[in-house]
Amino acid sequence: MANKVVKFGGSSLADAAQFRKVAAIIHAEDARRYVVPSAPGKRNSADTKVTDMLYACHELAQKGQEFSQDLNRIHSRYQGIIDDPGLAFSLDDAFARIAADLKQGASRDYAASRGEYLNGMLLANYLGYAFLDAAEVIRFDQNGAFQLDETIALLRQRLSGMDRVVLPGFYGATADGHVRTFSRGGSDVTGSILARAVKADIYENWTDVSGFLIADPRVVNDPKVISTITYEELRELSYMGATVLHEDAIFPVRTAGIPINIRNTNCPDAPGTMIVSDDNDEVSGYTITGIAGKKGFCAINMQKAMMNSELGFCRKVLGVLEDNGVNFEHMPSGIDTMSIIISEADMEGKEQQVLSQIRKAVNPDHIEVEHGIALLAVVGRGMRRTRGTAARIFAALAHARINIKMIDQGSSELNVIVGISESDFAEATRRIYDMFINSVE
Missing domain, CATH: 3.30.2130.10 (VC0802-like)
Structure with missing residues (x-):
């Protein structure tokens, strides 16, 4: 049976309309069995990402100031997504726990991770998939260093017998349960780790662009999309500032030979960019990538x-x-x-x-x-x-x-x-x- 891991970025899950697009993409292919969501991103240029709103709540809590209004605004974001299709689902208890944890001095990493945690539970319910908390399977050591081998073993153990799963991105936890996060954009990394754990045929990374562009569109007018790029080339371009994919997302799948496909949630028919281990002498028509x-x-x-x-x-x-x-x-x-x-x-x-x-x-x-x-x-x-x-x-x-x-x-x-x-x-x-x-x- 074909097996795909699909990760959706914050802009892909920003509101109810985007959730509908994501659900349609996932249900369009039976192979899309494992889903990694980010926290809701900006709905427009003047909007604020949910992760940044959670950071603000944490800062207020640390100062002993009232943050309930700010947390309620975040709750409203999710409630709008729940109400749109009329889901029989509530995040009230989850928000009550978050409020209590913040008052008791929860860490900044914990606060930041709640955007993905809440979105993961909501998306699982939306799709009819099982929910798996990343804190239970994505392992960090006490110093905050990610532990790949232990994580892969935990994932394979927990996913045994689970067919369709939503695993929130960006965070994990130490063995004693303290939540830790990757750097910003770390949901890309979670998707890559999951793809390796389930030996996926392909890792689809859905975002708001139709692939990796040959040049920065802020500098070059309407640059072409790169059809195929090797991991080696991607590392070079990412190091020099190209930022479609989190740099650390390359390594877990590269060693396993799993290709990454960068796709556009708002233009799902576009083939996007395929990131592969070897070029196999494929010619793009251009000397440069x-x-x-x-x-x-x-x-x-x-x-x-x-x-x-x-x-x-x-x-x-x-x-x-x-x-x-x-x-x-x-x-x-x-x-x-x-x-x-x-x-x-x-x-x-x-x-x-x-x-x-x-x-x-x-x-x-x-x-x-x-x-x-x-x-x-x-x-x-x-x-x-x-x-x-x-x-x-x-x-x-x-x-x-x-x-x-x-x-x-x-x-x-x-x-x-x-x-x-x-x-x-x-x-x-x-x-x-x-x-x-x-x-x-």
Whole structure:
């Protein structure tokens, strides 16, 4: 029997109308047996996510202030979904428990998790599926670290004999019952864990976009959807700021060889993006798979005669960064020069101290910090078998008179990263998109 895990994000479950869409999608395929819901998201741009409303309740409770009005507003959100189809179902007792727990000092993680918990119970009733509390099967240790092997064993044990199940996303608990959460967007991770536990044929991740886009639609007008992407490519793009899927959601299914399908709840007939382990030589028609980037970097530029023959030069410089708790992103170098690309946030309040310690450690002839740098990654498995890809990237930027401050290519030949001025970021993205996508249309 075919077996699918389906996860629905907050925008997919924001109100009664969205619940109807979700139910129709689930019932359209008998294979959609395991469902992971997020908490209700925004119904419109001016709305507030239920998770954020719960955080606000917790903050008031911690201060000993009255929060019943705020909690009642959350109750009303769920009640609207219950009343729409006229369900014979009540969350009154659950809300009474939440109110009591918050008054007794329940943790911030507990408060945040209640959005998924309530939505899970409601969706299970809506669908006629069994409900399984994630706190009983998603296991964290006392330090808040997720325990994959123990979780998989617990899930397989509890799901034995259960055919159709709703498991709320985002949270779990320690062995003694203290609720812990993943980082925001963690319902993606829960879905991935569940897919691995039940050995799903596919993990469908339903959201509000029709797949992974080749470029940021806020920068490029109406970018194409990526039809197929490998886990390796997705990691590269996610690291550089593409955020359709929570990064940690990749690993549980990747090792099991389970594909992920990113789908659009509001456009269910669109095929979306398939995320797979290997490319199987599938050709998308484009050399590149995606373009992604981030602003907010600076470069420490150093120059010293005979740097290349000075034993331990690089180690000493990196030792200074480590001592100051500063990570580096890239480190392009020449014979007598070296640049270190660092997040501006990591350097905040430490710049002069770091420079002083580098001067003391390696005595460079010249050292300076250049601010306002953006990193732009061009990613694609097709680059491995296509000559001249890097030349086309640089030509696109040269024609736009965009100066390249750094070039880095991984040994996998899967990506090329360029450092440019933040002011050139949008134009650089558009020019590269035109070169590789629009020019082959």
